[in-house]
Amino acid sequence: MSIFTEKDGITRRQFFKGAGMLAFTAVVAGVFAKVGVDVFAASDDYIQKRAEGLYTLDEQMAIRKSHENPEILQIYKDFLSPGEIKPVSEKAHHLLHTRYGKDIPGLIEELATHHDAA
Amino acid sequence: MSTVSTTGIITVSNECKACDHCTFICPTGAISGKLGEKHHIELKKCINCGQCLINCPFGAIEDYSMVNEVKAALADPKKFVVVQEAPAVRVALGEEFGLAPGTNVKNKMYAALRKLGFDKVYDTEFTADLTIMEEGTELIHRVFNALGVEGFENSGPLPQFTSCCPAWIKYAEDKYPHVLPHISSAKSPQQMFGPVAKTYLPEKLNINPADITVVSVMPCTAKKYECDRPEFMSSGFKDVDYVVTTRELAQMIKDAGIDFLNLSDEKADKLIGLSTGAATIFGATGGVMEAALRTAYELLSGQTLDKVDFKAVRGLAPVREATVEIPVKALGKALPVNVCIVTGLKHVDTVIEDVLAGRSNYHFIEVMNCPGGCINGGGQPIRRDTY
Structure with missing residues (x-):
């Protein structure tokens, strides 16, 4: 009962069977494509909404620039660079900066020496 | 040493249906497996981002949990347990309680954390602002060095890459060691918070640093790996002790029987808890760049910005570029950045x-592993409605 017989032409019954299968395949493919597109759109949609949430919150904040945060100014003046606001001070460098890749073992050694001395 | 270094943060469970979806999601090709066989994550290649986890249609991928250690610290009366929360957590945590994506729940989040027993509730946004101060200053030094200004000879090369994303850092270390001198030496906001909490707080609050436990709530699974990196001990202790994800915090709130939606609004604790809008947008792609531009512009020009929005750097396209003219007072001319x-x-x-x-003419490049930034991190609520 193959669709493709070796005879020339096909019977009416065979034509309906083939057409039916093609139509069914097309519908199934269409549904899957729609699902795929929807999934993609939905994923972009919630990312977009979370981003909008952050930008809206930014607009509502009393202070919108890092260098105007009074607690930031205080930590520099009281602790990281006593008496002044000086990023990348020696203490800031020790506490707030790091190294990468092959430079890490040396950093670990330096930190261990620093803490032994302290 | 915790078990993280031997087992990895992200693992495939026996629920794996071998559908192969994760192998297309993984940015580093770390996942392999034949169709029909349970898939496997290659530890060396995995950057712990958890994108496979949040995109697995069968929920068959899991991340290493530190929730029990956090609960033990909270139950220990000798421990002074402080907590920080990343910007992206506050616009997604509500989804676990039925709210729409993007709903800001930060004031309920602070209240919930106090109810869970944290001694102080601070905010990673404070150290995001600190990151801008340090990383922005470093960028200015690199630019001055490139322009031949005297006194900046020891600054690194341009362009400067951001350093906030631990998945990006591991990727660069594994695949592009020659690019490492271009990455800002400034620690990520999470890793700045740890040493600040264990050195500055003891001085201000008169507590013993050995008693302090630092917990992070992160939208990210790679932050669990980051806190366990052995070099992060500049306080003399492990700087950040434990990391829980947005999902895990939601579960802890539910386990404790807290009625999250009916909590009254609270604020973060003072000293290292105050934040700005610049820090808030760190959670979205382009946010670190925009925050840095706001500060760099004002510090370099000596002028106040009329409008703080740099909309050119916003959006969800995977690669975006912009040029910002900054009138640099010290040079007496405008510099296109x-x-x-x-x-x-x-x-x-x-x-x-x-x-x-x-071939690159950029000064500053922001890289975040997750599409859309931290708001779409591997520790965020899983959107089952997208399947």
Whole structure:
């Protein structure tokens, strides 16, 4: 009962069977494509909404620039660079900066020496 | 040493249906497996981002949990347990309680954390602002060095890459060691918070640093790996003790029987809890760049910005670029600053190869592994409605 017989032409019954299968395949493919597109759109949609949430919150904040945060100014003046606001001070460098890749073992050694001395 | 280094953060459970979806999601090709066989994550290649986890249609991928250690610290009366929360957590945590994506729940989040027993509730946004101060200053030094200004000879090369994303850092270390001198030496906001909490707080609050436990709530699974990196002990202790994800915090709130939606609004504790809008937008792709531009512009020009929005760096396209003219007072002229933003590590290779070949004219490049930034991190609520 193959669709493709070796005879020339096909019977009416065979034509309906083939057409039916093609139509069914097309519908199934269409549904899957729609699902795929929807999934993609939905994923972009919630990312977009979370981003909008952050930008809206930014607009509502009393202070919108890092260098105007009074607690930031205080930590520099009281602790990281006593008496002044000086990023990348020696203490800031020790506490707030790091190294990468092959430079890490040396950093670990330096930190261990620093803490032994302290 | 915790078990993280031997087992990895992200693992495939026996629920794996071998559908192969994760192998297309993974930015580093770390997942392999034949169709029909349970898949396997290659520890060396995995950057712990958890994108496979949040995109697995069968929920068959899991992340290493530190929730029990956090609960033990909270139950220990000798421990002074402080907590920090990343910007992206506050616009997604509500989804676990039925709210729409993007709903800001930060004031309920602070209240819930106090109810869970944290001694102080601070905010990673404070150290995001600190990151801008340190990383922004470093960028200015690199630019001055490139322009031949005296006194900046020891500054690193341009362009400067951001360093906030631990998945990006591991990727660069594994695949592009020559690009490492271009990455800002400033620690990520999470890792700045740890040493600040264990050195500055003891001085101000008169507590013993050995008693302090630092917990992070992160939208990210790679932050669990980051806190366990052995070099992060500049306080003399492990700087950040434990990390829980947005999902895990939601579960802890539910386990404790807290009625989250009916909590009254609270604020973060003072000293290292105050934040700005610049810190808030760190959670979205382009946010670190925009925060840095706001500060760099004002510090370099000596002028106040009329409008703080730099909308050119916003959006969800995987690679974006912009040029911002900054009138630099010290140089007496305007400097065009070229910036680039990459979201999704699959798109970073060509940008890096241009830098290494000397073809790049950017000054500052922001790289975040997750598409859309931390708001779409591997520790965020899983959107089952997208399947």
